[in-house]
Amino acid sequence: MTPPQRRRRRPQQLPPPPPPPPPKPAAGGGKPGNPERLYTIAGTDGARAELDLVTLIVARSGPPLSASPEVAAVLRLCNAPLSVAELSAYLQLPFSAMTVLITELIGGELVQARAPIVRQALPDRSLLEAVMHGLQKL
Numbered sequence: 091m092t093p094p095q096r097r098r099r100r101p102q103q104l105p106p107p108p109p110p111p112p113p114k115p116a117a118g119g120g121k122p123g124n125p126e127r128l129y130t131i132a133g134t135d136g137a138r139a140e141l142d143l144v145t146l147i148v149a150r151s152g153p154p155l156s157a158s159p160e161v162a163a164v165l166r167l168c169n170a171p172l173s174v175a176e177l178s179a180y181l182q183l184p185f186s187a188m189t190v191l192i193t194e195l196i197g198g199e200l201v202q203a204r205a206p207i208v209r210q211a212l213p214d215r216s217l218l219e220a221v222m223h224g225l226q227k228l
Contacts (some may be wrong), residue, residue, distance in 0.1 A: 139189065
């Protein structure tokens with residue numbers, strides 16, 4: 091007597107996976123890092139204010155109702171002085187776009203730009219001597 095033949099199992103064919111959903115557009119209407127978004131934020135390239143990475147920006151008033159989201163964010167963040175580098179990092183915008191945006195805000199008198207406070211490297215010697223003599227007299 092011969093043993094019965096075994097039947098091989100065939101792997102079940104699974105249906106193909108569904109296609110991934112289309113990506114949602116970014117807040118600016120395009121892909122992240124899309125130059126078109128930066129152009130809509132910065133507008134046409136015109137004259138720019140002399141801003142440095144450490145220039146402090148302070149808001150003079152709250153954001154108007156007609157302000158773009160970026161302008162409103164800058165005005166909300168600048169209740170206390172912030173540097174242009176910090177604003178650029180918080181809003182995830184390059185420095186060049188921030189300078190154009192801040193130039194428009196300065197022109198509209200919504201913000202004020204201040205030079206950073208520069209501290210002297212060494213204090214005045216005569217001042218230190220006067221303090222030392224005053225302490226010795228106590």
